[in-house]
Amino acid sequence: xxxxxxxxxxxxxxxxxxxxxxxxxxxxxxxxxxxxxxxxxxxxxxxxxxxxxxxxxxxxxxxxxxxxxxxxx
Numbered sequence: 455x456x457x458x459x460x461x462x463x464x465x466x467x468x469x470x471x472x473x474x475x476x477x478x479x480x481x482x483x484x485x486x487x488x489x490x491x492x493x494x495x496x497x498x499x500x501x502x503x504x505x506x507x508x509x510x511x512x513x514x515x516x517x518x519x520x521x522x523x524x525x526x527x
Contacts, residue, residue, distance in 0.1 A: 458500075465487075465489020469489075492521045492523075498520065499519065
């Protein structure tokens with residue numbers, strides 16, 4: 455979870471650094487999304503499924519789903 459929190463903080467800083475950059479690349483924009491929304495969703499779903507006593511494979515599946523959903527969100 456702490457790795458994902460670090461990723462989320464890095465995404466926030468990167469978004470702040472690029473807030474007026476009209477020439478931001480698509481890759482950098484996606485990286486920011488993965489670093490913010492996807493990481494937050496992944497933490498929420500992963501910790502929720504862990505606390506719900508899910509199997510490790512189910513926790514991982516919930517985290518992966520949330521990461522992809524965060525990218526779409």
